[in-house]
Amino acid sequence: MTIDLLVSEVGPRDGLQSIESIMPLAAKKAWISAEAAAGVSEIEVGSFVPAKILPQLADTAEVVAHARTVPGLTVAVLVPNLRGAQDAVAAGAHKITVPLSVSETHSLKNVRRTHAQMLEEVRAIVELIRSQPEGRRPKFEGGLSTAFGCTLEGPIPADKVVELAGRLMDCGCDEVGLSDTTGYANPSQVKDLVRRVRAEVGEEAFAGLHLHNTRGLGLANVVAGLEVGVTTFDSSLGGLGGCPFAPGASGNIVTEDLVFMLESMGLSTGIDLPRLLEVRRIVAEAVPGEELYGFTPDAGLPLGFAPAGRKADAA
Amino acid sequence: MTIDLLVSEVGPRDGLQSIESIMPLAAKKAWISAEAAAGVSEIEVGSFVPAKILPQLADTAEVVAHARTVPGLTVAVLVPNLRGAQDAVAAGAHKITVPLSVSETHSLKNVRRTHAQMLEEVRAIVELIRSQPEGRRPKFEGGLSTAFGCTLEGPIPADKVVELAGRLMDCGCDEVGLSDTTGYANPSQVKDLVRRVRAEVGEEAFAGLHLHNTRGLGLANVVAGLEVGVTTFDSSLGGLGGCPFAPGASGNIVTEDLVFMLESMGLSTGIDLPRLLEVRRIVAEAVPGEELYGFTPDAGLPLGFAPAGRKADAA
Numbered sequence: 001m002t003i004d005l006l007v008s009e010v011g012p013r014d015g016l017q018s019i020e021s022i023m024p025l026a027a028k029k030a031w032i033s034a035e036a037a038a039g040v041s042e043i044e045v046g047s048f049v050p051a052k053i054l055p056q057l058a059d060t061a062e063v064v065a066h067a068r069t070v071p072g073l074t075v076a077v078l079v080p081n082l083r084g085a086q087d088a089v090a091a092g093a094h095k096i097t098v099p100l101s102v103s104e105t106h107s108l109k110n111v112r113r114t115h116a117q118m119l120e121e122v123r124a125i126v127e128l129i130r131s132q133p134e135g136r137r138p139k140f141e142g143g144l145s146t147a148f149g150c151t152l153e154g155p156i157p158a159d160k161v162v163e164l165a166g167r168l169m170d171c172g173c174d175e176v177g178l179s180d181t182t183g184y185a186n187p188s189q190v191k192d193l194v195r196r197v198r199a200e201v202g203e204e205a206f207a208g209l210h211l212h213n214t215r216g217l218g219l220a221n222v223v224a225g226l227e228v229g230v231t232t233f234d235s236s237l238g239g240l241g242g243c244p245f246a247p248g249a250s251g252n253i254v255t256e257d258l259v260f261m262l263e264s265m266g267l268s269t270g271i272d273l274p275r276l277l278e279v280r281r282i283v284a285e286a287v288p289g290e291e292l293y294g295f296t297p298d299a300g301l302p303l304g305f306a307p308a309g310r311k312a313d314a315a
Numbered sequence: 316m317t318i319d320l321l322v323s324e325v326g327p328r329d330g331l332q333s334i335e336s337i338m339p340l341a342a343k344k345a346w347i348s349a350e351a352a353a354g355v356s357e358i359e360v361g362s363f364v365p366a367k368i369l370p371q372l373a374d375t376a377e378v379v380a381h382a383r384t385v386p387g388l389t390v391a392v393l394v395p396n397l398r399g400a401q402d403a404v405a406a407g408a409h410k411i412t413v414p415l416s417v418s419e420t421h422s423l424k425n426v427r428r429t430h431a432q433m434l435e436e437v438r439a440i441v442e443l444i445r446s447q448p449e450g451r452r453p454k455f456e457g458g459l460s461t462a463f464g465c466t467l468e469g470p471i472p473a474d475k476v477v478e479l480a481g482r483l484m485d486c487g488c489d490e491v492g493l494s495d496t497t498g499y500a501n502p503s504q505v506k507d508l509v510r511r512v513r514a515e516v517g518e519e520a521f522a523g524l525h526l527h528n529t530r531g532l533g534l535a536n537v538v539a540g541l542e543v544g545v546t547t548f549d550s551s552l553g554g555l556g557g558c559p560f561a562p563g564a565s566g567n568i569v570t571e572d573l574v575f576m577l578e579s580m581g582l583s584t585g586i587d588l589p590r591l592l593e594v595r596r597i598v599a600e601a602v603p604g605e606e607l608y609g610f611t612p613d614a615g616l617p618l619g620f621a622p623a624g625r626k627a628d629a630a
Contacts, residue, residue, distance in 0.1 A: 154619025184617045186579035187538045215617075216572040216610030217579075219535040223502045227542060257531040264501035264532075295531030302499045302530075304469030 015240030027286030039271035048084035103150035126172030142168030149184025177207030183214020187224035208232025218253035239293030330555030342601030354586035363399035418465035441487030457483030464499025492522030498529020502539035523547025533568035554608030
């Protein structure tokens with residue numbers, strides 16, 4: 001079966017970092033294995049940050065080690081700096097993303113670094129990666145956060161996003177993605193910004209969209225992304241997560257609803273939706289105090305629902 | 316200010332008919348007046364059905380009488396049959412919609428009528444309307460419900476929707492709309508079906524989309540509608556409502572989130588969003604046991620949010 005679109009699960013990183021509960025290592029492993037078995041082929045499994053800042057992700061090295069044993073899975077991690085990248089490379093992550101907040105105010109508040117300092121860090125990470133033996137070099141994405149607006153600065157000029165996308169590529173990133181950290185994005189803006197950033201970095205170097213559902217527009221923004229040819233979308237199982245540093249900004253788009261929408265549209269994700277829905281149980285049991293979101297899990301699949309693959313077979 | 320898109324509020328009808336609480340007449344009047352004052356220019360204020368079936372809407376005639384006094388407001392009602400249409404005409408409604416369920420199983424269960432019987436009713440309503448003196452003839456819409464799928468029949472063939480759209484026009488309807496009664500619609504299907512139905516009935520006779528958010532795809536389907544030029548969308552304040560006859564199908568799209576999305580996209584609705592958000596209080600106080608939905612009301616407006624009009628002024 002051909003995959004039309006990549007759904008990249010970020011729950012074990014973005015979801016877990018923003019809740020108070022700490023998920024036990026065994027549950028993280030079970031979650032990742034079960035979701036990969038349901039057909040999810042890329043998972044951001046953690047973040048290499050000091051345990052005192054995010055104790056929820058303190059076991060990321062062990063999570064990466066487990067995830068690397070799952071056949072066919074791309075194991076992604078987030079790193080805030082060179083130190084984190086060193087850990088990620090040592091752990092054997094397949095993909096590293098460093099976030100760069102387009103809002104410098106947010107960057108200073110979040111990681112206490114200016115744009116210039118962050119780009120310096122990015123260059124150092126590129127050097128680190130290039131110094132690795134071939135076959136051990138992770139893919140390196142620059143993730144532009146607060147790209148659609150910031151709770152501290154307000155509107156973010158598109159020109160600034162495009163400029164920083166270009167500078168990330170100049171520093172040696174393999175690709176650049178756009179994050180709606182604050183849930184400010186709207187469909188027109190998504191189309192416009194994706195077009196502009198892609199024109200700047202090139203079609204192949206556009207990593208995809210990381211969208212939040214803060215104001216209910218998450219899937220509407222996915223549709224806008226599809227209209228301009230975006231093929232990779234981040235999401236979080238049960239909508240777990242958000243940005244702990246952007247007040248009021250919560251909620252990644254829900255993997256279950258995203259997969260339901262794409263498969264309904266005849267776009268194959270390679271994911272078995274009934275099996276994906278079962279993975280919720282693992283998460284719910286492991287962090288019982290935390291709320292899980294999603295409309296499709298509540299409403300159930302439509303009568304006679306045919307996923308993309310089955311539609312293609314019938315056609 | 317030019318209005319780009321018509322947001323047609325259906326909460327006083329579709330919302331109230333699907334909850335157990337009965338909203339007092341005074342609150343209905345206050346709701347309609349406040350929402351019109353916020354800039355909503357069309358409201359479906361009730362339904363002319365026997366009070367024993369829907370006691371929540373038993374005062375529709377009085378609601379229409381009040382709504383007619385609100386300057387500039389288009390007063391719409393739903394009617395299931397000729398009897399209801401007679402009441403609607405007598406009350407002086409500006410617009411009448413008769414629902415025709417594309418799923419005949421749903422039609423039989425809902426109103427105990429076949430397609431042929433419903434079309435006979437539609438013809439009788441057209442005669443009634445045409446017999447009125449000029450200036451007293453309400454606009455007449457045929458609303459195709461379960462157009463995107465049915466909880467009883469499953470998938471609904473697009474050809475059947477197109478055929479019934481044509482037959483409604485042949486019967487003398489002024490326009491035809493499409494309703495996702497069950498929350499089965501997906502963006503690809505919306506684009507495809509709107510194109511086909513519009514090709515059948517003509518651009519001017521396409522009334523718009525009535526979407527539900529049952530599986531979280533409501534606003535995503537709006538974006539799909541916008542892509543193919545739809546200019547009228549139904550929604551319900553606080554997401555109140557659904558279809559009491561389609562088990563598991565609940566939740567009109569939320570007016571507040573819809574207006575936020577459209578205005579963010581630079582599409583003018585003529586609606587003042589902060590004032591609209593204040594209308595929730597009237598509804599919440601009048602039916603205190605009922606849940607109100609909406610992401611934008613919870614998250615608040617983005618810092619530096621500029622509605623469509625202000626963006627146009629700045630440009």
